[in-house]
Amino acid sequence: MMLDFGKLDAYIAGVALKRISQVECEERYSNQHELNGVKEMRKLFGTTKKIYPTRFMRLEDDEEKSGESYGDMTWYDAREAHPTRTEYRFYYQKNVAIERAGPEDVLGIILKKDGHVLFVTAPKGSQAEAELFELFGSALGASFSVVDFEEKGTTLTFAKRMILEALGIESVAQDAKDYLGFIEKKLGSLSFPNTKTFSGLAREAFGDTRGLSADERLIYWWNTEETMFKQLENVEIESRLKTGFHDVDDFLTFSQFVRQRRSSRAGSALENHLSEIFETEGVMHSRGKKTEGNKKPDFIFPSIEKYHEAGFPMERLAMLGVKTTCKDRWRQVLAEADKIPLKHLFTLQPKISSNQLDEMSGANVRLVIPSELQESYCCDIKRKMLSLEDFLLYVKHL
Known part of the structure; x- marks a missing residue:
């Protein structure tokens, strides 16, 4: 739903x-x-x-x-x-x-x-x-x-x-379930587990995904995890407000911690759900493995072993960078996976300027954006990007 x-x-x-x-x-x-x-x-x-x-x-x-x-x-x-x-x-x-x-x-x-x-x-x-x-x-x-x-x-x-x-304005689902009871039952407490566990809880809480496309599953899981996260975070913040803060620095430290956790969790959640989709679709991949030096692309297809295997055809390799929002940071993928000239970048960026898209295209970067988000782009721009379903077909073909 x-x-x-x-x-x-x-x-x-x-x-x-x-x-x-x-x-x-x-x-x-x-x-x-x-x-x-x-x-x-x-x-x-x-x-x-x-x-x-x-x-x-x-x-x-x-x-x-x-x-x-x-x-x-x-x-x-x-x-x-x-x-x-x-x-x-x-x-x-x-x-x-x-x-x-x-x-x-x-x-x-x-x-x-x-x-x-x-x-x-x-x-x-x-x-x-x-x-x-x-x-x-x-x-x-x-x-x-x-x-x-x-x-x-x-x-x-x-x-x-x-x-x-x-813009710093948090939206709240009008029909969201109260997930706190579910979280406490599964974890035994109302405290944050690691990101992989929390993403798994969100998928379990959402339930049956039969009949849904990969793009729909990704968005639904993301919305569910985001809602669960905010509910659990509110419990933590309310508890801390009751306890109080020693001084202004204590308050600022806690505020900064909350903001940083939100940002890091968002990126990890996106990778967690993408990895689950690759698994269920039977797409071989390696996540967060080194290619050259300390470079770690988010995903390599079909595997990091094939990437390093001498003689494995380069044209059968693919990489995918993952960023919730890209803006100027999209250039980071250019330095990842030297063997793969075409870089794919998955993002939830809701709007990208024509100038930025032209620059990405010139740098051989192709965007992967969920189909629902593509509705905010005109037809000419949409032709330059892939949906998640499109990307799955691409790597399966390789």
């Missing part, structure tokens, strides 16, 4: 998007830290002065160049004292999102349902921009265009959920 994550308006009330002008991002032209609103923004932000807690985010394809900071933004009428005129503006503090932005970059002011705001910028033509367009649309100009999601009723697809996660 596919979990129902509802509509986008369960998490976001609306968004205002525009292209950044030179005067808004370069201090030599202006340091007022203000953005002019448009009439349509009043429905989202009201007509009275209000201060919004804000998370400022700079999104880059090179994740090391991304950044975030926290502060406030003030929505107010600069002509409040005038008897007939109004001029609504946002005043914001100095922040990483605008400091790293350039003219024509995309800017989004996202009003969350909890009343907090995300102030997001991304480079023009980047994957990060493409993701924002997938979530919010791409009709941009010098003035804000406004989308009210309570009116639009946008369904929260898997692709949109992945983008929300990148």
Whole structure:
């Protein structure tokens, strides 16, 4: 059963998007830290002065160049004292999102349902921009265009959920089971096992997969494990909050641990479920074995032994790198498995720019993306990638 994550308006009330002008991002032209609103923004932000807690985010394809900071933004009428005129503006503090932005970059002011705001910028033509367009649309100009999601009723697809996660907004399945009893029964406690065990529990909890394609199984297992993980994590966090923290450093250390575990678990879970699919499909493979030096591709087909066997035909070898999101990190697969010129890369990246896809194609990298995620791409781009079912046929043919 596919979990129902509802509509986008369960998490976001609306968004205002525009292209950044030179005067808004370069201090030599202006340091007022203000953005002019448009009439349509009043429905989202009201007509009275209000201060919004804000998370400022700079999104880059090179994740090391991304950044975030926290502060406030003030929505107010600069002509409040005038008897007939109004001029609504946002005043914001100095922040990483605008400091790293350039003219024509995309800017989004996202009003969350909890009343907090995300102030997001991304480079023009980047994957990060493409993701924002997938979530919010791409009709941009010098003035804000406004989308009210309570009116639009946008369904929260898997692709949109992945983008929300990148923005720090966690989606929750409306019809998710309570898995805590199942976990405690199987493990004897409500504590995290190793990632392989947890992935196996998720597959067992999901149940019968007869009649499902490999792409469907992968997505269903991923959704189930993610839901189970969040439920178990909530138990741990609530327990720690009751215990309390010694000081700020103790709190920050725990927060960093939670974030790092989420990231590492996601990658391991994806590999665990892919390995299970290869096993059940009778596809010979080796996982995490050395090819040259300390290089360890995620998967080698048919085996690492055949890879190192003298005289084994190179054209019968294949490799698969696995990354939940690739962005600029896709280049890492280029240095893996020297004998195999064509690199395959499996990812759950919900949107990839045309420029990035062209660069991948030029580097002889072919993407493997679940069929459900491919729905967010146009036909011309989809022809350049494989579904998981396609990839299984490819390695079986070898």
